Amino acid sequence: DSYTIENSEGMSYREFTNLFLPYSPTDSVELKLRHYLKIDQDDIMWGKLLELNLFDSKKIIPIKNASPAQMLQKVLEDSWTMAHDDKDMIVMYHKFGYKLNGEKQQLDANMVVIGENHTHTAMAKTVGLPVAIATLLILNKKIATPGVQIPISKEVYGPILKELATFGVVFKEYHVPYLGYNPDSVAG
Incomplete structure (x- = not known):
């Protein structure tokens, strides 16, 4: 630059x-x-x-x-740049494969967030809200772990996910039959 x-x-x-x-x-x-x-x-x-x-x-x-x-x-x-009445949309889909008691399992999770207009966007909700919520939790001493944290601790992600749900930012989870990494592959 x-x-x-x-x-x-x-x-x-x-x-x-x-x-x-x-x-x-x-x-x-x-x-x-x-x-x-x-x-x-x-x-x-x-x-x-x-x-x-x-x-x-x-x-x-x-x-x-x-x-x-x-x-x-x-x-x-x-x-x-979005027009005044334009709305954006965030669509996410995750597929998790794992073994539990020796049995292959699969969990699919998806999320759709639609913005309200060019100012109150889905992007703002999914990026800005988690940061704002975390900041408030730190200021109110509900997150007490010092230093920079990644959201893998329940103390961090738990209250943030709970608050995000009130704004419609939530993943829906589905337990489905295990299909493997590539369901079209014979090896699975």
Whole structure:
């Protein structure tokens, strides 16, 4: 982030993208990027790059002496910023295989959290709430273990999970027949 591009202000998204590609007197920015990334024009990844407007010569970077990271952040924020009434969604699925008394078992757990709007997002709930809850528990001396802790101690994760449930952040667990690491594999 310490490297800056002197003439970044006023540079188009297309020019920004081209900064990182080899010079060619004949190939377009699009062709050079597809070649560099080794993706075809009909590849789904190409469609995702097009959605970012990386080749737009009318969209302009407004930041003076920006670092490449700041410029990329501007490009991504233009495409990925949520509208006022947009909602995000977090979907997680975990499959745990284990042995209990010599018998193979499986536990599937899933969670779906839907944000309310562009401010009260599912991402904020699932990332910010656990940190805020842990902070309050430490301040109120309900977590007393000193130092930096990872949430593997029941003293830490227990009250946090309980509080998260009041905000709708909860995993649903299902005991299912053991399918192995890859259920399509014969070995299982």
